[in-house]
Amino acid sequence: MTIGVLAEAAGVGVETVRFYERKGLIAQPRKPQRGFRYYAPETVERIRFIRQAQELGFTLRETRELLSLRTAPGADCAAVRAQAQAKLDDVMEKTRRLEAICQALQTLIAACPGKGPTVACTILDAFGSQGSQGAPQQVKVRRKQTKAQPSGSMKTLVLSISGMHCAGCTETVKSLLELEEGVQTAALSLEEAKARILYDSTVTEPGRLVKVVERAGYSASTPAE
Amino acid sequence: MTIGVLAEAAGVGVETVRFYERKGLIAQPRKPQRGFRYYAPETVERIRFIRQAQELGFTLRETRELLSLRTAPGADCAAVRAQAQAKLDDVMEKTRRLEAICQALQTLIAACPGKGPTVACTILDAFGSQGSQGAPQQVKVRRKQTKAQPSGSMKTLVLSISGMHCAGCTETVKSLLELEEGVQTAALSLEEAKARILYDSTVTEPGRLVKVVERAGYSASTPAE
DNA sequence: ATAGACTCCGTACCATGATACGGAGTCAAC
DNA sequence: GTTGACTCCGTATCATGGTACGGAGTCTAT
Incomplete structure (x- = not known):
């Protein structure tokens, strides 16, 4: 099989196969001098x-x-x-640690539906020690690139956002905003509780961006409203 | 605790702590505007x-x-x-895969001191055939034939070899010796820790054969030395 | 109140593990 | 034997997860 077929079968890119070859992870199966690489079928398993x-x-x-x-x-x-x-020792140690995380997650899940109103149980609590901090959740989405527009359609929007109480929150909001079509960059400030968003006004609009933030569990408003 | 103390306790660099802070993994605990970071002791656990x-x-x-x-x-x-x-599902999947590697390693280790023939058992062999005995591949080695010589140039050398602790080892040494030009046969004994080598003294010599064995990681000596 | 150690912050740089590019070469099918 | 898809190879670029630097600011102990 040729490199393209191999890459396809193993679920990686052609370049990745060459990269692994350069790194000595798979043999280079070329005939004498110049020619294509032909791989044995088991190479697929190797790459996987x-x-x-x-x-x-x-x-x-x-x-x-x-x-x-x-x-x-x-x-x-x-x-x-x-x-x-x-x-083997390494791997077993890793397994042990993974299982600890596993257990901590189970503890967390078990604690969740519990009644207590102010139970702030984090994975660290369940894991062994204390420490708490938190941010609302978000869904992972693929990012749609927004190129800089040449002229006047780019605008800046400043949003006041409440509910962000740690750097994790700002990261979350920043990611969400920058995933939004039409948004080029979003600069978040935790201290000011604000977001400065550079966006293409022909693609999106403030109301939309406010919704994005609110969907993540924060409240947002345009200051001049 | 200050950042240096924290970093030291957690076993990372000061810069790393700041880096995690920037990435929103730990909170930024500064008093008002400008000043040092003071951390709660549980932050150590968090970083770990x-x-x-x-x-x-x-x-x-x-x-x-x-x-x-x-x-x-x-x-x-x-x-x-x-x-x-x-x-949790992610983590459990990871754990499962780690355990598969674990098992493959154990299979590999178990195979080592095992059976007679030279099996080339790689982790991939052990890995792919989870549980079921997938055919270990016979290694194909190119042998340079050494014909029996008509007369007195054939000699027998007995080597004492230490470091062979399984049948796999003797097979390895046997294969290596018989690949050597001038060697007709090599008979290995695990119990005696010896090799009886029939070789053509016009083609090779004892010192050469000792080197062959030593290059494989065993120590060898001619008994009559 | 001043020395000395530590910290701040932005920025530059680094290694790893990929990905992308582009002009020339190869191959198989028509 | 020409076409068109695929490959070759070197090099450039990227994202992630850090590390290093250096001039200025802050703390603490004396």
Whole structure:
């Protein structure tokens, strides 16, 4: 299979395959000098493994080490064994920590429907220690790029926003606003409780942006209203 | 506590604390306008949690979402619950995958001191065949044939080899020796920790063979030395 | 009240893990 | 044997998660 087919099958880009090759994670299967790469079908699995390992927090270096662990002629058995054991210890430690987070989440969920009006239970509370802080939630959306417009259609809107009580809140609101079509940038100030939004007035309008903020659980108003 | 003390306690740099603050992962605890940051002691835990999450492959954005999950006073408990449940599903999926890697490593380790033939068992072999015994691949090695010589140039060398602690090791050494030019056969004994090598003294010599073994990570010596 | 240690803040820089680009080369199908 | 899709390769660019710098400001102890 050629690189494009492989990439497609493994769910990555062609460039990524070449990148992994450069990093020594997959072999370079070229005939003699110049020609296409032709891959064995099992390479798909290899790439999927790499992606999984990435998502689990392994670096490419570590992943390469994992992949090259083998009991084979030419490799020192004892050394391989020791390496594998070391990796195994790492992985088990990771598993333990993940399970701790898992449990903390379950605790959090169990505590949630509870009656108490002012129960501020965060994952850290459930995790072992104290500490609290919070921000309303939001939905993850893909971002639609808004290019800078040449001339007078770009306007600045200043919104007063209440309910933002930490930097996390401002980040949330900033992200939401910048995800909105027509918004080029949004500068948030926690101290002033304000957002300065540069937007394209031919694409969106203040009322819309106010709604965006309010949908996140804050209240917003245009100061000159 | 000031930022330096906090950073020290959490095992990160001062700049990192400021960085997390900018990203909205920890609150900015400044008094009025200009002055030092003073942190509550539990912030240490918070930072440690962030580092752990990082190592487990969570992005800072995800970590922030985890940290800001809470059962807030009054409002939409159901939403928080749903969010937490979604996170929990993610985390459990991660845990499952880590455990798969864990198992693959254990399989790999278990295979090492195991059976006779030279199996090339990589983590991918162990990984793909979850539970079911997927065929371990026979490594194909190119052998340079050494024909039996007619007369007196064939000699036998006995090497004492230490470091071989499983049948896999003896197979490895055997393969390596028999790949060597001039070697006709090598008989390995795990119990005696010895190799009996039939070789052509016009082509190779004991010192060379010792090197072959040592290059694989074992120590070898000629007994009559 | 002054030294010395620490902190502030913006900005520049870094490594990792990708992605994008573009002109030339390759291949398979017609 | 020409076309058109795909590939090659080097290099440039990007996002994330930090790290480093440096001049000015702040704290604390003496």
